[in-house]
Amino acid sequence: MSPPSRGGPLAGLRVVEFAQIMAGPTCGRMLADMGADVIKVEPVTEGDATRGFRPPDLDGESAAFMMLNRNKRGVALDLKSEGGLEVARQLIARADVLIENHRPGTMERLGLGYDLLSETNPALIYCEISGFGRTGPMAHLGGFDLISQGYSGIMSVTGEGEGRPPVKCAPPLTDITAGILAAMGILAAYIERLDTGKGQRVDTSLFEAGVTQSFWQAAVTLATGVSPGPLGSAHPLTAPYQAFETSDGWITVGGSNQGTWHRLVEAVELLELAEDPRFRENADRMQHVDELASMLGERFKTRSTTEWLALLEEGGVPAGPVASIGEMLEFPQTLARDMVVEVEHSKLGPVRTLGFPVKFSETPASVDRGAPLLGEHTPEVLADLGYTEDEIEELIRSGAARA
Numbered sequence: 001m002s003p004p005s006r007g008g009p010l011a012g013l014r015v016v017e018f019a020q021i022m023a024g025p026t027c028g029r030m031l032a033d034m035g036a037d038v039i040k041v042e043p044v045t046e047g048d049a050t051r052g053f054r055p056p057d058l059d060g061e062s063a064a065f066m067m068l069n070r071n072k073r074g075v076a077l078d079l080k081s082e083g084g085l086e087v088a089r090q091l092i093a094r095a096d097v098l099i100e101n102h103r104p105g106t107m108e109r110l111g112l113g114y115d116l117l118s119e120t121n122p123a124l125i126y127c128e129i130s131g132f133g134r135t136g137p138m139a140h141l142g143g144f145d146l147i148s149q150g151y152s153g154i155m156s157v158t159g160e161g162e163g164r165p166p167v168k169c170a171p172p173l174t175d176i177t178a179g180i181l182a183a184m185g186i187l188a189a190y191i192e193r194l195d196t197g198k199g200q201r202v203d204t205s206l207f208e209a210g211v212t213q214s215f216w217q218a219a220v221t222l223a224t225g226v227s228p229g230p231l232g233s234a235h236p237l238t239a240p241y242q243a244f245e246t247s248d249g250w251i252t253v254g255g256s257n258q259g260t261w262h263r264l265v266e267a268v269e270l271l272e273l274a275e276d277p278r279f280r281e282n283a284d285r286m287q288h289v290d291e292l293a294s295m296l297g298e299r300f301k302t303r304s305t306t307e308w309l310a311l312l313e314e315g316g317v318p319a320g321p322v323a324s325i326g327e328m329l330e331f332p333q334t335l336a337r338d339m340v341v342e343v344e345h346s347k348l349g350p351v352r353t354l355g356f357p358v359k360f361s362e363t364p365a366s367v368d369r370g371a372p373l374l375g376e377h378t379p380e381v382l383a384d385l386g387y388t389e390d391e392i393e394e395l396i397r398s399g400a401a402r403a
Contacts, residue, residue, distance in 0.1 A: 008035020009363040013190070015097040016041060016088075017072065018112070020048040022145070022172055023129045023206060024101035025068040026179025031097070031186065032071035033356040033365045039091060039381055040072045040372065044084070044402040047076060047374040058348050066371040070343050070353055074372025075381050076402035079110055083400030088112065090385050093121055096199075097186055101129040103142050114201050124199040125189045129182050133205040143206040145172040152210025157217050159230035167230070177209035239285040240264070240292055243322055244300040251305050253296075254318035258282065267315030268299050345370030375402035 013036040017028040025040075025048070032038040042048050053064040075091075077084035092098055092112065100107055107113050114126040128134055131143015132151075149155050149168050159167035185202040193199055211218075220228050220236055228236050233252065235241035240255045255264040258281070265273045273279050273295065278288040285292055300308060305321055312319040323331070329340055338355040345351045348370070356365040378401050382392045395401040 006035050006037065006366070006368070007363065008033070008365050009360055011035035011363070013037070013097065014095045015039065015099065016091045016095045018088075018098065018100040018102065018107070019129070020101070021050055022068065022175035023178040023182070023209075024099050025050070026176055027099050027127065027129065027182040027186070028072060029068055029070065030180065030183040033367060034358075035363070035365065036097075038072040039377070040069060040074050041079075041088060041091070042074065042076050042374060044076045044078045044375070044399060051374065058351065061345070061348060061371075061373075066345065066351060067353060069371035070367055071369050072372060073369075073377035073381060074375060075378045076375030077378075078400050079112075081398070081400040083395050083398060085110065087382065087385065087395070087401065091381070092117055092124070094385075095121075095124065096190070097125045097127065099127045099129070099182070099186075104130060104134060104139055118199065122198055123193060125186055125193065125202060126199065127182050127186050127202040128204075129178050130203075130205050132207045134203045138207075145175045145206060148174040148206035148210045151207055153214050153217065153227075154210050157214075157228055157230050157236075160232045161230055164230070173213060174206040174209040177213060178204055178206045181209055181212070234289065234293070237286070238282055239289045240296055242293065244293075244297050246300050246305045246308055247303055249305040250322040251300065251308055251312075252320050252322060253300075253312065256318075260317060261285075263315050264312075264317045267311050267317050268296065270295070270299060341367050343367045343370045346376060347373060378403040 010031055013031065015028060015031050015036045015038040017024060017038055017040045019025055019028060019040075020042070028038045028040065040048070046052065048065060048069070050065040050068065051062050054060075054062050056063045058066075075087075077087055079085050079088060089112075098117070114128075117126065118124055130139070131141050131148065132138040146168055150166075152174065154173065155166040155168055158169050159165070181204045182202065185204060189200050189202050216236055217228050220226070231242075233243040235256070238256045240253060240261075243250050243252045253264065255261045261282075262274055265271050273292075277284065279285045279292055303311075309319055309321065321327075328334060334340055337359075339357070340352060341355045342350045343353050351370055353367060355367060358365065378396070379392050382395065382401065387395070392401075396403050
């Protein structure tokens, strides 16, 4: 199978993605943006469930699906049919990497589990993303970001404080993090394979992604035996480091070390706080964090967000606005870093999407193909595998494949 020529550091890497919704497709998207030829395999009926996440949509095409599946080629197969399953086997036999995020046991029941596939393709890197990992007493459970945020402790430290309902981090934190961890694991396994010629199993989960996000809070708990609670926008280890209301909005202020603390009190003209024994050192400020936040909060309400940001920047204090997503998408820095780009979609024409967050000086990543329509590349990929036109037509006619 000869993948289409694309640039990027992973050009030539062949990936088959048996994944849907978010964590697996995030992993596939990361690899595709870096140049890998990612073939997304979807069910022939309705495809990836994210296609049904509408609204919002553009002329019937799910905005959520398009965000996660650009740069991929799309194939639709009925894996319960022998014809569709045989196509899948051929795709895998020619692949460097397989990504899947089905419930444990699903791929094995299809005859597509790692133990069997690695016998015929020992170089295969087989990446499994699940709710809780493939081992342990909870391995059999499915996973959703909401559930993982609860299990991993994230929801216990997110929100405004005691007596308030638990709050989920708004972006699907464990889904996205699991996808990024999976991509990291695949690339580590690929480096090892370049040396040994042997592939391996890569196993991560939404639960572990959530645990990974708990670095600071876990450090506190492991050191003290006490689990921290929610602090709103504040930090569990340093102060002042939080959002403050201004006369017309909100800003974030990071006075997270002693030098910045002194520059902050100078910028806001509260020099007396630096000599106040309650606030002299970080440990003092953390013991009196509510009093400190109250005093600074009153001062920040006296000026507008724009005025404070100018003063704090001049004073060398890290600060920023609490922007809406729409404002963030239009920031000059966002655009300068190519974090909003246009990609050509075969049905919709130019579509705006997020760019790739890592810049390479010699082999830049690119967003050059819109998300596939369901089965859009089925004939092309089957032809790459050596199927004749008649054989392709028969697979589509029988329902084993869809174009």
